[in-house]
Amino acid sequence: MLLFIIAMNVLLFGITRDITGQSRLTVPADAGVTTVAGLKQWLGMHYPAFKQLQSLAIAVDNDYASDEDTIGPEQEIALIPPVSGG
């Protein structure tokens, strides 16, 4: 199954970029992440500093995603820490 053999890229912005020192993360193909909830769990294990944030949303293809939404490497996935525009 394609979903499990290609790693998934996750775009980072704002403080998540500062925390990781990177502008994108790679979720390995063998991590078994197929939903937003799964991604959040994986992030919590690998980047405990994210848990200190006021919130951390996941965007899929430029829209806010829900925990149950499925995700895969063909989508544009991004972490959205608390916004502060305006």
Place this chain on the structure above:
Amino acid sequence: MLLFIIAMNVLLFGITRDITGQSRLTVPADAGVTTVAGLKQWLGMHYPAFKQLQSLAIAVDNDYASDEDTIGPEQEIALIPPVSGG
């Protein structure tokens, strides 16, 4: 008494100027007008068309005046038909 021997000028704007064909009215010295209420009464007699207006306020020295306010020729008096700025 000075108040009664000098005629009183009244500035006109908007529709009151169109109704009278003048930009100011003169209230004769012998009309005995000494209050805003008196002026309104005098206007009603001489310019019945004013009664058709939605409202007609009197301004004295750049402020809205009340019926009981006294007026005289030393003040700047104006008729304020319904405003429509903005």
Place this chain on the structure above:
Amino acid sequence: MLIRLVEHIDLNEAFAYLNSPTAGAVNFFIGTVRNQTKGKEVLHLDFEAYDAMALTQMEKLANIAMHKWPLVGVAVIHATGAKQPGTPVVLIGVSSAHREASFEACRFLIDELKKSVPIWKKEYFEDNSVWVNAHP
């Protein structure tokens, strides 16, 4: 406070006046001439002001707003003379640290200006002209 009767409204001048390092919010309301009233085409308009009293009343409203809300700056500017549809005829500008105050004060100022500032609008249609609001 920037209180003016002008021939042409200059948005940039108003913004330059209101903007300040202590302000985080600037609100503008700009009233423009519409090309119709109740479905009838307006060809042009004329704004007449009782200049001295209009400026006095505009300043009075600006002072009330400055007391009611924590504002940094207030601009109340009205145009007079002949105007074409699409032309700005009134500008209310308010700056404050936070947007709650600037929104509320901006709304207050335009609402009150329309009620009490001695300025009159005459609309010219194809077949007649009307002093707006004059008759019931």
Place this chain on the structure above:
Amino acid sequence: MLIRLVEHIDLNEAFAYLNSPTAGAVNFFIGTVRNQTKGKEVLHLDFEAYDAMALTQMEKLANIAMHKWPLVGVAVIHATGAKQPGTPVVLIGVSSAHREASFEACRFLIDELKKSVPIWKKEYFEDNSVWVNAHP
């Protein structure tokens, strides 16, 4: 709809876009950089956007506003990059036939933009820098 991420906000461009003979009311909210946060001097700021998503979300909000109110035009413009105190960083512009709608829609758009559009502000002080809102 004028939906943009820009380096510099141009008020005149937005007004030219929003102004129309069918509109009688134009509202602007302009957010500017304040020189202090909780009494601490802000030296400068940096705005970072997730460009594609920010534009998508700004357009979505503009569409909601167009459906909720009878609007003539909507502009949602945000600046990105390094900014000095006093600089405009966000502009919401709304035009409509009557002012009720333009005031309400303008307020709605800035409130929602601040909640959901993926743009981040970093404030630089004398001794440190902070991503605004990031931590509880």
